[in-house]
Amino acid sequence: MDLIYEKCNHRQAFSIPKGQIPEVSFPQELKRQHPAELPEVSELDVVRHFTHLSQRNMGIDTNFYPLGSCTMKYNPKIADVVSSFAGFTQLHPQFLYSEVYHDCIQGALELVYHLEQLLSEISGMRAVSLQPMAGAHGELTGVLMISAYHKHHNNTHKKTILIPDSAHGTNPASAAIAGFQVQEVPSNSQGTLDLDCFRKSMNDEVAGIMLTCPNTHGLFEKDIQEIAELAHKYDALLYYDGANLNAIIGQCRPGDLGFDVMHFNLHKTFATPHGMGGPGSGPVGVNERLLDFLPGPRVTKNDDHIFNLEYPKNTIGKSAPFLGHFLVAVRAYVYILMQGSEGLKEVSRKAVLNANYVLAKIRSAFPPAYDRLCMHECVLTAMPYHDFDVRALDFAKALLDRGFHAPTVYFPLTVKEALMIEPTETETKETLDQFCNTMMELAEQAKQNPDELRKAPITTPVQRLDEVKAAKELNVVHPVNTSKP
Amino acid sequence: MYPEDVRYTENHEWIGEEDGLYVVGISEYAQEQLGDVTYVELPEIGRHVRQKEPVAQVESVKAAEDIYAPVTGVIVEVNEALEGEPELINLDPYGRGWCFKMDDIDTAQYRRLMNREAYEKYLKSL
Numbered sequence: 001m002d003l004i005y006e007k008c009n010h011r012q013a014f015s016i017p018k019g020q021i022p023e024v025s026f027p028q029e030l031k032r033q034h035p036a037e038l039p040e041v042s043e044l045d046v047v048r049h050f051t052h053l054s055q056r057n058m059g060i061d062t063n064f065y066p067l068g069s070c071t072m073k074y075n076p077k078i079a080d081v082v083s084s085f086a087g088f089t090q091l092h093p094q095f096l097y098s099e100v101y102h103d104c105i106q107g108a109l110e111l112v113y114h115l116e117q118l119l120s121e122i123s124g125m126r127a128v129s130l131q132p133m134a135g136a137h138g139e140l141t142g143v144l145m146i147s148a149y150h151k152h153h154n155n156t157h158k159k160t161i162l163i164p165d166s167a168h169g170t171n172p173a174s175a176a177i178a179g180f181q182v183q184e185v186p187s188n189s190q191g192t193l194d195l196d197c198f199r200k201s202m203n204d205e206v207a208g209i210m211l212t213c214p215n216t217h218g219l220f221e222k223d224i225q226e227i228a229e230l231a232h233k234y235d236a237l238l239y240y241d242g243a244n245l246n247a248i249i250g251q252c253r254p255g256d257l258g259f260d261v262m263h264f265n266l267h268k269t270f271a272t273p274h275g276m277g278g279p280g281s282g283p284v285g286v287n288e289r290l291l292d293f294l295p296g297p298r299v300t301k302n303d304d305h306i307f308n309l310e311y312p313k314n315t316i317g318k319s320a321p322f323l324g325h326f327l328v329a330v331r332a333y334v335y336i337l338m339q340g341s342e343g344l345k346e347v348s349r350k351a352v353l354n355a356n357y358v359l360a361k362i363r364s365a366f367p368p369a370y371d372r373l374c375m376h377e378c379v380l381t382a383m384p385y386h387d388f389d390v391r392a393l394d395f396a397k398a399l400l401d402r403g404f405h406a407p408t409v410y411f412p413l414t415v416k417e418a419l420m421i422e423p424t425e426t427e428t429k430e431t432l433d434q435f436c437n438t439m440m441e442l443a444e445q446a447k448q449n450p451d452e453l454r455k456a457p458i459t460t461p462v463q464r465l466d467e468v469k470a471a472k473e474l475n476v477v478h479p480v481n482t483s484k485p
Numbered sequence: 486m487y488p489e490d491v492r493y494t495e496n497h498e499w500i501g502e503e504d505g506l507y508v509v510g511i512s513e514y515a516q517e518q519l520g521d522v523t524y525v526e527l528p529e530i531g532r533h534v535r536q537k538e539p540v541a542q543v544e545s546v547k548a549a550e551d552i553y554a555p556v557t558g559v560i561v562e563v564n565e566a567l568e569g570e571p572e573l574i575n576l577d578p579y580g581r582g583w584c585f586k587m588d589d590i591d592t593a594q595y596r597r598l599m600n601r602e603a604y605e606k607y608l609k610s611l
Contacts, residue, residue, distance in 0.1 A: 169549075410547040410548060413548055413550075416518070467521070467546040468521040468523055468546060468572075471523035471524070471544070471546060472523050472524070472571070
């Protein structure tokens, strides 16, 4: 398919309206010497170009998308409808700080205030701030609060953050950027945190522990209570990475489990279209200990039901401009109200049921990394096909030819030839059956005809990519030539 | 696949003596697990490192992993060829794919590392 630059035929789809502002003459040296090489095509050509591109998308609205760890579930369209109400989309962010427009934003502030309360209730945390823009940003905000807490208490000896080897790579990155040293804690043979190693790693220098629960093996950290007790004995704060909150929502609450600080992935758990750069939202929740350190400003409500902005006493400051990704928050708000508490319980029940269904159906061909019930996703291995020189990557590519998005592969790093499958709660049994049958066929093909499998995909717009070349010779610049014929 | 004359760590580095210095690289198992290596970040020369301290990083199409100092000592030389040809790690992990050389090492630590037999047994347990 040609790039829009290659389609350039110097027809213009847009004419700039005559302005009422008088023209100003620029000095010659500030003027462009050559015309800007913009792709110019007719309006219909623009429409066709981008429509064709969009038809090549594989997304949750077109295909089953079991991309483990990413929670690619169906995002109810009503949330998009509500978030496109003019009352939300036409608000200028600067209204927040304008006396004149104070009345105009009361509704938006009320939504923020109410959503923060709902998230507090769901998580068992004392308070929530919607500011962070995405999961990893929430992590960084949370770890910065841990840092501020220890500084406030003169805990200058607190230098390290403990992180399990199964964690998402963003955890150590967030801790390092916040100025901490990272110490890895291994998993045990059951796929959960090795409690003995954890005990040995705990000392006065530990500022915090970052845990994902269920962890990236799709398993519940059953020793969480003991971990929390030990952490608090050393005045270390326990961080809950909410990446997998969808597995436990409505069943148990991080606040009750002993976590001090957490982030939510609103776009995952509370259903906003995401992936490929779609907008995220990573609110942080804290318990009483960190309440005063939350990012500001926060939305408060006075006795006359007027909403205002206030900074917490020891705030770490702004973690994002304005109130974060507001329209993602609107979608999450709609989703939570639509589900209600019973609906949210059903979300986690079905997410776990579906993952275990897939696990049970294909485990004879793709053994689980840990032989036990899983939570919302299952981590399997393609190791049985190693001898046929067929890898997890080959299965991922072959699935594309059969109309499925690939699962996550080679993560978590603790599992060889990992296939990480997260079906989510929104898929029907029929879809899961089709996927499982396809996986079983591919397993057979791997033994009978491995060469074919290694050639996949053959039906996609581009076939097998040279990943080594892409990594080593990164080149994202396309030579532009739109000069007039 | 696993030379006799070097020692191995649980994190799959190898270290061997050569002309009075100690050469460090990653094992055949490690390169196979990583897949095609696309980038290697090498340590600074002259840096004093402690055993198990992360000193270099190797990136592949699958993952980015730390290379740890197998023993306490000083980094005295790095394999600059890896900057242009990181694939040497895949092609020749014990030869042209070496990563860095160390001096003034803790020889007691060195002697406690696994020999080939112990390392092969360790690999079977994984």
